[in-house]
Amino acid sequence: MTSQAQAPVIVVTGPTASGKSALALELAERRGGTVINADAMQTYDAFPVLTAQPTGEERARVPHTLYGVLPIGETVSAARWRTLASAEIERVLADGRVPILCGGSGLYLRTLMQGIAPIPEAPPELREQANADWAALGSRAFRERLAVHDPAIVDRLKPEDRQRHVRAWEVWQATGRPLSEWQRGEASAAPWRFVTVLLAPDRAWLRERIERRFDVMLSQGVEAEARAVFDKHPDPAWPGLKAHGAPEFFRHFRGELSFPDVRRIGIDHTRQYAKRQMTWFRHQMAPDLVFDPRADQALGEIEKYLDNLAG
Template identity: 35%
Template sequence: MAPTANRHRCNVGKPQLVVIAGPTASGKTALGVELAGRCNAEIVSADSRQVYRYLDIGTAKPTSHERRAVRHHLLDVVEPEAGFDVARFRRLAQAAIDDMRRRGKRVVVVGGTGLYIRALTRGLCAGPPADAALRARLRQQEAEVGGDFLHRRLQQLDPPAAARLHPHDTLRLVRALEVVLLSGTPLSQWQARHGFREQPFDTLMIGLKPDRARLYERIGQRCREMVQGGLVEELRGLWQRGYSPDLPVLQTIGYAQMRRVLENRSGLEEALTDMAQHTRRLAKRQMTWFRAEPEMCWFEPGQVNRIWTMVARFFQI
């Protein structure tokens, strides 16, 4: 049974927000649009890939219909070659929330990037400042050695951090390596010391927990729908715009597999199988992350009315 909203009211008087989290393909976007439409809210996207312009199909951005129905923030924020990190997300999300509150809008945060959600709701573990030269060296080493070089190195230096990151998540792998190489202390230890005890908001955490077999079926279906919807053409279009195939964001799930198709290194069915497999692994890591959130209220994706009852009580509608 899902817990009641009363357990979340220790921060009464602070700005309120509802978070809808869960693994990829669990129905977060549709639920967020439904709930936001019912409670005069706007949505803050907490997705580390949807911030990039032109990456629409491969990142499963909300449809044009969903975006017309409810205003979304933090979509299409930066160009594909630009860097984007959790600190910038937090700044932009806070600015969007401040603007929404001034206009009398409620706030719903929707996404599967657990680090972004944690930073927004419980504070940010800063670590040492960025070092552009070190980052460049790490990326150069990855390009020269190939494979999962960065991930393998992080497994040696910070196994807990490596366990949470996809081998192709170059941005976060570089940051985790940067932290341990500059400070001598693994990122996982920085995070443990921080404790994430800040509470800037009165937050209701809603987690979607689909049946595993159904989720995996949905992942396979979504991957095929992405290809049928033009994922290969989207990637080709990015290349034609002048974006390098080696950009970190284009090494992520979906784009990496379709690159092999375009370069005649893989057949489409083989690429689809690999894409679905990597997406299932991502979903597993996301669930591991969100299960560690003590305030998460878990629901099956179809329990919209039960979720709405909790949200309405939380917002006192």
């Protein structure tokens, strides 16, 4: 691990539709790299078009990993992704290639770089029961029950965040200790040197780009992709169904939304998500390099920084 710890791991991050994948691809071609997914929704296999996963042509140009590796019914937490990503980084370094993490899931990246307190995994049956309780009790009653045992975690969670409430309850059930106490445990940081590149686009430019990308997805058959998932009657609680646009398409298939409304709401929700991402990056991340995605000098500046780092 000593030699690996000295090797830089490149992180390309930023809001959705900011051009992360294209930049990571070019860097991988220039530096002999492998692109490792750092986007929660791209981890799932159900929506390759809707989540803008790399195309076959892009995968042929450089190796890509951790894209579409989980079924939509499985839960991918920051801790689980950290385990998966760490294994991929070690494998890529052992192959003599440069790991390039690419994605906008800031919490996942922070968890990888700074570490996370060890929290035991709960048995699957506890999660199933907790999800059933959420559906039966409703969010308010579920929160009130959880607050009896872990008021600190309830104060931090949004009322509609089913997944994190369920996680907190299952940890309490499995261990008899509140999740908030587990989270205060000592975290171990990753052993590698990270070089973080943040794409910080102009807001108006990004809004237009999000709209154009949604229309491109429509032309690439994203409606049929969503329909294929819908026809399998998935459980609405499955985490992979949170992909932006999927709930709107499902409502359209049930006759609740017109197609123009699917497009409008899908674009609006994606724009809101991008805004939240940028707020998170501004307050939670200290990047080594920051670029406007339109900057022609970004690649050259990144390579210069990496070369100086190598001495």
